[in-house]
Amino acid sequence: MNGFHQSFLATAAWFSSCGLPGWLGLVLAGVVFYAVPLFAVVLPIAGLGQIFERKIAAAMQRRIGPSTTGIVGILRLTVNLALPWKAKAECNRLAERLVAFGPVALLDRLLTRTGVAQLAADGVKMIGKEDLVPSGVDGWLFRAAPYLAIAGAFLPFVVVPWSQHLVGADLSIGLVWVAAAGGLTAVAILLAGWGSNNKWTMLGGMRAVAQIVSYEIPVGLCMAAVAMWCGTLSLQQMVAAQYHPGVLSFLGWNLIQSPFMVILAGTFYLAAIAECQRTPFDTAEAESELVSGFNTEMSGLRWGMFAMAEYTETFLIGALFAVLFLGGYQSPVGEQWILSLPPLAETVIHVAIMTAKCLVAIWVMMWIRWTLPRFRIDQVMRLAWLKLVPLALVCLFGLALTMLLGARIEQVAYGRLLSAPSAQLPLIAWALSWLLAGGAIIALVVAAKRSGPPMPAALRRLTTAPARKA
């Protein structure tokens, strides 16, 4: 029970005092307190994600990206709609005069250069595009798919904590809910692929579901390992378990607690990218083989819903990565001080920090996308089952052993257990685990050097001295 919940209940009570039935008051308060903030954060970022992507892609290929569409078109449309009694030409002239006006011109320049105006133009274009339902489709499945895709992208966000007070629903089974609600996406893709009655969508849908389902396992195992480490399935408590008092509050983050955590973080990130079908794992959409995969028959905004779901999912992966490994909404330094602020200030700062962490995760995802070529479907499947699943399992049991050993060391050092073993290991165990990891890496490198050729070229260059010229 916190201040946020109390104001939620107070608002619900206020709605009820206006003569509304109790449940309707609760629903309205829910809209105001949970849904509106959630959509206000997630929707713009999901929309801007597409613009980020185009800009980042352009930067990585030494292009400029969207940089010509300004706001004059939107102004023309707005003026025309606002003054319907005036002639079209007159309205257009008015809009052009408006866009030449100092501050508006500055804004126009900013929105043009950053490509944000392009987003609005694309949106308007998409609304005007014909929504075609091909004659051969299974109507119900084809029409239900976009709804499920969006629901599957947004529902997991309900349990993601944005600050101490701002969390849609702090379920005690938060991680299970994320996996369950996220699973709707696979159903949506299967419905779209099968329902379209098209050979391309059929192949794309089958591949997509096989891939999503395969990568669900390493993702789930990584989440399970972190849940074991933190001793909870609730995302809010998971963040709380990573709290570290003192100035250097990043010392409490899961990522640096154990070498196994670093491997788990890498595994989770890779598997999560593959689960939301981004390049280099977008075998299901491979445009060189399958036209556009499962959404070949989707047109206009029906396709747009899938695109939006995809960008929302990248955001969700960023949020989950932050919660599982990077201390959630907590600041890397001086978390103690932020917690002592009044609730509103604390919420604002924490939402900003969380969003920043998500954006970094999204940026790395885009970096990977525009750097690596697409893998083949057989490589993707083998990576999931033969590499990532065993790796995640090894780390899971490695973490469990670390916890056991940590408790044992504590018992030996102090004669008893100081408290229930928690996310923070005793210092000796912590140092020992990193030393062991370093030793293991050195041993691997030495072994690889001895055995010779199968070592990757990059590693070989790192470990061998450059050959002298004779």
Added chain:
Amino acid sequence: MADPAILAASTATAGYSDYLAIAVVGALAIGMVAGILWAVWFVTRVVGRITTTPSKTSTYECGETPVGPAWQRFNLRFYLVAIVFLIFDVELVLVLPTLPLFAPAIAAGHGVAVFLKIFLFVATLLLGLVYAAAKGDFAWDKSKHG
């Protein structure tokens, strides 16, 4: 100090409102899609008066006339992937609620026993994965395997 009765009532409502938040967000997400698709229908069909023609609504097959329906037989390897997934998903479902109790188990002094139990369970299922891999079920083209 809060009145215990009010506190109890509010805790009860809080548990209820958790699922309310899910219902609200779900309804809004569905409503958003419905609203957007309705707007498209309004703009294109009512305002724009676009009409569909049989050639527009024909199934896309690279511009050719579609040859038969797409609802045909597909490769059996998808079925095997689904089976292996099902096994591991059930494993996850059983392991997920157990693992957070590992730390309390260590504190209570039977960490090793709990560790061995979980390990045995997962290792048993892992045998299935090893078997499937040995059978070549993860090689996309099984005919080339062994």
